[in-house]
Amino acid sequence: MSGSNEILEEFVQGEYKYGFTSDIESDTLPPGLNEDVVRFISTKKGEPDFMLEYRLKAFRHWLTMKEPHWAHLHYPLINYQNISYYSAPKKPKEIKSLDEVDPELLRTFEKLGISLLEQKRLSGVAVDAVIDSVSVKTTFKESLSKLGIIFCSFSEAVKEHPELIKKYMGSVVPYTDNYFAALNAAVFSDGSFCYIPKGVRCPMELSTYFRINTAGTGQFERTLIIADEGAYVSYLEGCTAPMRDENQLHAAVVEIVSHADAEVKYSTVQNWYPGDKDGKGGIYNFVTKRGICLGNNAKISWTQVETGSAITWKYPSVILKGDNSVGEFYSIAVTNHMQQADTGTKMTHLGRNTKSTIVSKGIAAGKSNNSYRGLVKVNRGASNARNFSQCDSLLMGNNCGAHTFPYIEINDKSAQVEHEATTSKIGEDQIFYCNQRGIDTEKAIGLIVNGYCREVLNKLPMEFAVEAQKLLAVSLEGSVG
Amino acid sequence: MLEIKDLKVSVEGKQILKGLNLTVKKGEVHAIMGPNGSGKSTLASVIAGKEDYTVDGGSITFNGKDMLELSPDERAKEGMFLAFQYPVEIPGVSTINFLKTAISEIRQYRGLPPMEAKDFLKILKEKQKVVEIEANLTGRSVNEGFSGGEKKRNEIFQMAMLEPSLAILDETDSGLDIDALRIVATGVNKLRTKENAFVVITHYQRLLEYIVPDFVHVLYQGRIVKSGTRELALELEGKGYDWIKKEFSELAV
Numbered sequence: 001m002s003g004s005n006e007i008l009e010e011f012v013q014g015e016y017k018y019g020f021t022s023d024i025e026s027d028t029l030p031p032g033l034n035e036d037v038v039r040f041i042s043t044k045k046g047e048p049d050f051m052l053e054y055r056l057k058a059f060r061h062w063l064t065m066k067e068p069h070w071a072h073l074h075y076p077l078i079n080y081q082n083i084s085y086y087s088a089p090k091k092p093k094e095i096k097s098l099d100e101v102d103p104e105l106l107r108t109f110e111k112l113g114i115s116l117l118e119q120k121r122l123s124g125v126a127v128d129a130v131i132d133s134v135s136v137k138t139t140f141k142e143s144l145s146k147l148g149i150i151f152c153s154f155s156e157a158v159k160e161h162p163e164l165i166k167k168y169m170g171s172v173v174p175y176t177d178n179y180f181a182a183l184n185a186a187v188f189s190d191g192s193f194c195y196i197p198k199g200v201r202c203p204m205e206l207s208t209y210f211r212i213n214t215a216g217t218g219q220f221e222r223t224l225i226i227a228d229e230g231a232y233v234s235y236l237e238g239c240t241a242p243m244r245d246e247n248q249l250h251a252a253v254v255e256i257v258s259h260a261d262a263e264v265k266y267s268t269v270q271n272w273y274p275g276d277k278d279g280k281g282g283i284y285n286f287v288t289k290r291g292i293c294l295g296n297n298a299k300i301s302w303t304q305v306e307t308g309s310a311i312t313w314k315y316p317s318v319i320l321k322g323d324n325s326v327g328e329f330y331s332i333a334v335t336n337h338m339q340q341a342d343t344g345t346k347m348t349h350l351g352r353n354t355k356s357t358i359v360s361k362g363i364a365a366g367k368s369n370n371s372y373r374g375l376v377k378v379n380r381g382a383s384n385a386r387n388f389s390q391c392d393s394l395l396m397g398n399n400c401g402a403h404t405f406p407y408i409e410i411n412d413k414s415a416q417v418e419h420e421a422t423t424s425k426i427g428e429d430q431i432f433y434c435n436q437r438g439i440d441t442e443k444a445i446g447l448i449v450n451g452y453c454r455e456v457l458n459k460l461p462m463e464f465a466v467e468a469q470k471l472l473a474v475s476l477e478g479s480v481g
Numbered sequence: 482m483l484e485i486k487d488l489k490v491s492v493e494g495k496q497i498l499k500g501l502n503l504t505v506k507k508g509e510v511h512a513i514m515g516p517n518g519s520g521k522s523t524l525a526s527v528i529a530g531k532e533d534y535t536v537d538g539g540s541i542t543f544n545g546k547d548m549l550e551l552s553p554d555e556r557a558k559e560g561m562f563l564a565f566q567y568p569v570e571i572p573g574v575s576t577i578n579f580l581k582t583a584i585s586e587i588r589q590y591r592g593l594p595p596m597e598a599k600d601f602l603k604i605l606k607e608k609q610k611v612v613e614i615e616a617n618l619t620g621r622s623v624n625e626g627f628s629g630g631e632k633k634r635n636e637i638f639q640m641a642m643l644e645p646s647l648a649i650l651d652e653t654d655s656g657l658d659i660d661a662l663r664i665v666a667t668g669v670n671k672l673r674t675k676e677n678a679f680v681v682i683t684h685y686q687r688l689l690e691y692i693v694p695d696f697v698h699v700l701y702q703g704r705i706v707k708s709g710t711r712e713l714a715l716e717l718e719g720k721g722y723d724w725i726k727k728e729f730s731e732l733a734v
Contacts, residue, residue: 430571432569434579435554435557436563438583438587438643439554439583440554440586447578447582448574450574451572455573
């Protein structure tokens with residue numbers, strides 16, 4: 001033990017070993033993580049001192065922590081010194097037309113029904129200036145700022161709204177929370193910041209789709225959403241298009257604060273590269289997402305469609321602090337080939353008359369493993385707390401696994417908790433029935449799976465739902481027969 | 482329209498159909514009767530292309546095309562419809578959405594443009610009347626929580642919507658009370674034209690009082706052992722299947 005302590009000391013106290021200085025004109029840091037790297041990131045981003053202090057505290061804490069291995073996931077140990085922690089937003093390789101893009105990627109775009117313009121943007125084709133998203137972004141921002149809504153990149157918020165960042169950052173997910181949250185707090189790249197003032201209903205879905213954030217900020221994303229008293233916002237994260245990223249490790253943090261009478265809806269579609277059929281490559285996605293219903297009658301609703309990543313470790317949670325507050329979690333998690341997902345939620349009831357709903361739909365195909373892990377916790381004094389949980393698993397084929405790990409901790413006698421779970425197999429007779437009506441097997445699976453997921457898909461904003469439906473079909477392509 | 486020649490089919494090594502011949506022309510209604518285990522449902526499933534069956538010999542041609550070469554969905558797209566004995570439930574998928582998908586797939590296969598939404602709705606309303614099915618049933622998930630009678634009526638409703646040239650009704654009368662039977666039969670009769678054909682598979686003569694067949698065949702031990710007109714069905718009703726069993730028991734060898 002003393003040996004490892006020494007190493008820690010060395011890390012914490014370590015001298016400026018690698019000689020990075022802020023004025024080095026470097027776009028990408030060599031692999032490795034130490035305090036200098038943290039300082040470098042902060043300086044490179046021109047952050048105020050408080051942010052650097054925060055990062056350093058997080059980093060020092062991270063060094064004392066161990067990578068968690070309680071999840072039902074198997075992957076080789078991650079060497080954190082083998083990763084580069086800073087790279088300036090890369091200019092995509094200039095591609096002149098879609099003809100130069102990987103035809104397989106184009107085929108997927110087509111199946112997802114993504115517009116030609118969006119296809120070009122996603123695959124890095126130079127888009128002409130008139131339709132550049134910058135102009136869209138500006139008009140969008142103007143109309144929001146009239147209402148007092150702040151919606152900007154996290155880096156921008158650190159500089160322009162430090163008082164809000166100081167007040168809320170880490171208030172829901174402190175850096176001490178878990179290994180990946182600590183890592184993120186130390187080296188986070190960028191992300192979104194959103195503040196809705198008192199009584200304001202955000203008139204549009206706020207979305208990373210609009211590329212408010214610059215591309216390539218993904219690896220250690222950090223998002224903070226605050227809805228002040230009586231405010232409402234619906235926030236969309238992600239993109240249904242396949243995201244190819246060279247970074248294998250992703251550790252994001254999302255924090256939501258919902259004040260009294262406020263409501264935040266957070267929808268995610270995650271379609272990171274899942275690796276190939278044999279499980280080679282693919283993203284490791286370790287995400288900490290949590291919201292707090294701070295005031296009375298507050299509401300937070302998570303909806304997620306997870307189809308990508310080789311490893312998914314993700315539990316969007318709600319702390320129900322205010323009386324009568326409401327937490328919801330609607331989830332679809334699809335795994336195919338060698339993918340592994342361990343995902344679910346935590347609902348922590350602290351206030352009186354608090355209510356939570358959990359609907360989880362897992363779909364496992366190929367040789368994949370799909371686990372639901374959830375905790376419903378009712379603290380003493382959280383009188384009349386109610387929870388309803390429904391966890392369904394759908395299996396396709398005989399080589400996949402579905403697992404459910406529901407935890408329930410009740411410390412108040414007045415609590416009412418319901419849990420329902422089903423496991424079913426996609427039936428060959430269902431497929432044959434569709435076939436006999438003229439629907440081919442691939443489409444039939446899409447239809448059956450979308451039917452199975454309908455309760456969750458219904459919670460997504462319209463446009464997102466349509467794309468998510470197509471995405472489900474594409475993700476399960478070739479998984480039967 | 483449909484021509485089955487010397488069809489031999491087995492399931493897990495056990496031979497079920499042992500050289501079956503059947504010719505159906507357009508405008509005709511054929512009834513196939515027979516005792517339990519004679520191979521009636523196997524015949525329906527094999528024509529539709531269900532996987533669990535092995536075709537050991539013979540042929541099935543439909544409008545000149547070799548059906549054994551086609552997948553089940555392609556056979557459906559060619560205009561073949563099977564009303565299931567045990568219709569399957571598809572939770573979360575409304576019958577309307579299900580039919581919309583089916584129709585657009587079929588039309589695409591035939592090189593037709595997609596059906597306009599308003600045309601679809603018009604036909605939907607029209608056909609709902611034909612089979613006396615409540616509109617709320619078609620809005621619900623396919624067969625989910627339906628009673629036996631509702632499921633069968635939904636089969637006939639789907640048949641009406643898809644307008645197949647050949648419809649095979651696999652024991653559609655089983656589990657139906659007399660009112661439901663009448664509604665189903667009336668639906669079928671309204672859909673009969675000179676251009677389409679029906680193969681009605683049934684254990685009982687009862688259904689044939691409502692759907693009057695042009696030909697009646699008796700299937701026994703994997704072969705059609707007797708063919709005739711409607712009178713044959715009545716004869717069977719009177720004498721029971723034992724008569725057939727006695728007469729053709731040597732086939733069992």
